[in-house]
Amino acid sequence: MIQWGNMNDKTMLIKWSNTFACGIKIIDDQHKALVDMINDMFDHIIGKKESDHDYLDKVVQEAVSYIKVHFATEEKILTATKFSGYSEHKKAHNEFIYKVSDYIKNFEHGKRLTLLPFTYFLKEWTLSHIAVMDKQYFEFFKKIATRKANGRLSISSEDVNRGIVS
Numbered sequence: 001m002i003q004w005g006n007m008n009d010k011t012m013l014i015k016w017s018n019t020f021a022c023g024i025k026i027i028d029d030q031h032k033a034l035v036d037m038i039n040d041m042f043d044h045i046i047g048k049k050e051s052d053h054d055y056l057d058k059v060v061q062e063a064v065s066y067i068k069v070h071f072a073t074e075e076k077i078l079t080a081t082k083f084s085g086y087s088e089h090k091k092a093h094n095e096f097i098y099k100v101s102d103y104i105k106n107f108e109h110g111k112r113l114t115l116l117p118f119t120y121f122l123k124e125w126t127l128s129h130i131a132v133m134d135k136q137y138f139e140f141f142k143k144i145a146t147r148k149a150n151g152r153l154s155i156s157s158e159d160v161n162r163g164i165v166s
Helices: 025-048 053-080 086-108 115-144 157-165
Strands: none
Touching: 025 053, 025 115, 053 086, 053 115, 086 115
16 A cells, blocks of 8 residues: 655645644645545655556555545535535546546557646645635634634534524
8 A cells, every 4th residue: 555644755746734733633635645545646746756556556546445435534524514515625636537548448448648737637626625615614613613622623412403594
């Protein structure tokens, strides 16, 4: 398995910023891992790793698996909190999976898949999705969440119900 997260000696296409953070640890950690995956692909492209078919196959398959886990996590939280933009958010996730599936199908059918356009596609989609679509639920969560004694935001069923009514 490719290890994501140790970007100390790598060239970074995307630098994580707290402006991407929503305050929900699991989502923020998953977003950071997505950024790390994209940076790893970019590092591979610029020649710091040996380019080969096996790496491409492995990184694309692992990225898709991880993204599906991340989308399922987000969608579970959006459903549980009764987020009004859930349908639009799910549609964006599905469209992304469809586009990535096309890349994979072409790759599996022998068409040349180069990491550079694929990496830039992932970068642009990830950053715009976090900055636009995810920001909508970040703001919604901040409105309905209560702050724990340690300063962290928490969303309980009472918060969800209060958010719907108010």
